[in-house]
């Protein structure tokens with residue numbers, strides 16, 4: 001008896017031990033549903049930042065004030081789908097209206113993806129002014145006309161449709177009495193299909209790639225990783241993968257670095273080829289000598305190639321050391337030449353003080369913008385790599401992403417994500433500037449300010465842009481603003497003690513204090529951003545010789561108008577036309593904010609963080625009382 005019970009205990013302990021070492025990170029299945037890493041249903045499994053709940057055999061996702069069932073999980077794309085709230089029977093109201101719909105904690109690593117098409121139902125008339133599609137042809141009308149579940153909504157005449165995942169909808173789908181009272185959502189909806197072939201309603205949520213697991217001691221890590229301190233988070237230790245292995249955030253373990261894609265093995269190929277060359281030529285006695293030379297040359301070629309590959313890998317490792325999620329690549333000169341069709345003229349996107357920008361197509365189908373970096377020619381490759389490393393860690397939705405760099409050609413090249421829709425400057429100056437509604441302009445101002453505030457306050461070390469202007473603000477196809485060219489500005493810490501006599505920045509945007517002390521600070525970016533705000537407000541150029549001579553400089557011109565209490569006279573007539581009283585008020589408020597940014601003395605200017613908050617406040621005033629807006 002005693003023996004068997006001891007044996008049982010022993011077996012149980014063994015099982016527990018095995019369970020801990022092989023899958024310490026993974027949570028057990030919930031009912032029959034596997035729970036992939038990093039999702040966590042308990043304090044001892046998964047990653048604690050990724051909490052969900054297992055409730056009576058089914059998975060639940062808790063938002064700030066509500067709970068939704070998880071319908072499906074797709075770990076390899078790091079997404080799951082939740083079931084949206086049901087409707088209060090026989091009404092066009094979703095039952096989560098009491099919690100204002102879906103409100104997620106934006107500090108957690110989950111957000112709503114842009115694969116969701118949202119139907120907003122039973123909306124107030126104020127929604128008709130919103131940028132959402134609330135027209136009578138909008139998809140939501142087909143939905144309520146042909147779906148029995150929402151037939152109650154036919155007596156609620158206003159509904160709207162939009163794609164989620166913009167800056168205001170990545171953490172909430174808001175329903176409330178003063179806006180829309182119900183919603184439904186569809187993942188990857190093909191709008192050309194008839195309603196009866198639409199998928200079940202669902203809201204897709206994405207999780208951010210998890211970092212390595214947190215550890216207290218080495219005992220918390222498996223044999224493939226070592227507990228060490230995280231340079232990016234003070235006082236946090238993580239299980240970092242041992243050399244030769246890399247962190248796989250999808251499997252949640254350390255995996256071998258795969259460099260060889262050849263299923264027949266990597267070394268076999270070269271041996272066979274060398275042997276083949278040798279064999280063929282050896283038969284022809286006279287060619288024996290040539291064969292040996294050939295084989296030697298081939299080996300040498302291979303060795304050089306391998307050395308180069310190793311160097312690239314090592315550089316990428318330096319670049320990506322401690323990088324969270326996003327990885328920078330070292331491109332070879334050959335890849336860049338191929339991508340830009342050998343820097344062909346018809347790929348030239350623009351020329352500026354910084355050099356030239358080319359459009360390129362990488363072999364994986366990504367479209368990129370390739371820029372010659374304006375880095376001093378005294379800088380070494382190491383310096384360039386180090387600077388790129390810092391830039392690669394700069395990752396914010398309002399900044400153009402840096403994908404990598406190339407230091408192989410004479411001039412260092414930076415490879416950026418390609419933003420298709422031109423610059424803010426193009427949009428403001430064109431005859432179609434009316435398309436940029438006041439709301440659009442506020443959102444552009446807000447995301448630009450957020451991007452710059454991120455550079456000033458969240459990048460380590462801080463980065464001052466030094467060339468903020470409307471032609472450096474790119475717009476994507478959804479008119480979201482992304483700040484570009486911050487990679488070409490020099491990093492803040494390199495220049496503090498250094499007096500440069502060569503003027504930086506652009507005429508019309510340049511901080512007047514620069515002329516006094518030849519230094520640019522974060523407040524110089526605030527000044528330049530103030531000029532951008534004026535451009536948004538007036539649709540005029542920063543420098544325009546067609547204006548009377550004392551008004552050539554937009555900042556000077558508007559400051560004069562502010563002093564004469566005529567600020568509304570400079571606002572673009574297209575914006576004022578048909579604007580509500582509230583909108584006119586918000587234009588005035590933005591005008592005063594711009595004037596604050598343009599203060600002569602740096603210490604009187606607000607910080608970029610304050611500017612971003614102020615614009616956020618202006619937007620909330622506009623949206624709270626006037627219309628419900630989602631970009």
Ligand SMILES: *[C@@H]1O[C@H](CO)[C@@H](O)[C@H](O)[C@H]1NC(C)=O
Pocket residue numbers: 090091092093122152153155156177181
């Ligand atoms: C629309 O919402 C209002 C406010 O919640 C509600 O009173 C009304 O019943 C809803 N309409 C329909 C058709 O359910």
Ligand SMILES: *[C@@H]1O[C@H](CO)[C@@H](O)[C@H](O)[C@H]1NC(C)=O
Pocket residue numbers: 064065098099100
């Ligand atoms: C959500 O819950 C918090 C407290 O738990 C409460 O203060 C807040 O008002 C709630 N929000 C909504 C929209 O219900």
Ligand SMILES: *[C@@H]1O[C@H](CO)[C@@H](O)[C@H](O)[C@H]1NC(C)=O
Pocket residue numbers: 064105106107108
């Ligand atoms: C949001 O999440 C953060 C991080 O876990 C937490 O500290 C904070 O309390 C949460 N906020 C709310 C309102 O629950």
Ligand SMILES: *[C@@H]1O[C@H](CO)[C@@H](O)[C@H](O)[C@H]1NC(C)=O
Pocket residue numbers: 133135137138139191
């Ligand atoms: C609204 O959606 C319908 C159907 O997709 C489309 O035909 C129409 O052009 C859209 N209207 C606006 C203003 O976007």
Ligand SMILES: *[C@@H]1O[C@H](CO)[C@@H](O)[C@H](O)[C@H]1NC(C)=O
Pocket residue numbers: 136137138141142145
């Ligand atoms: C929905 O039904 C209404 C009333 O029957 C009709 O006027 C409207 O054209 C329909 N809309 C769509 C998009 O099917």
Ligand SMILES: *[C@@H]1O[C@H](CO)[C@@H](O)[C@H](O)[C@H]1NC(C)=O
Pocket residue numbers: 110111112165166167170206207208209397
């Ligand atoms: C949501 O999170 C993903 C993963 O981190 C990120 O790539 C994406 O930009 C985020 N989307 C928004 C709208 O914040």
Ligand SMILES: *[C@@H]1O[C@H](CO)[C@@H](O)[C@H](O)[C@H]1NC(C)=O
Pocket residue numbers: 021022222223224253254255256
């Ligand atoms: C360690 O890594 C090796 C190679 O990838 C793998 O075969 C092994 O299962 C890993 N061990 C653990 C405990 O994860």
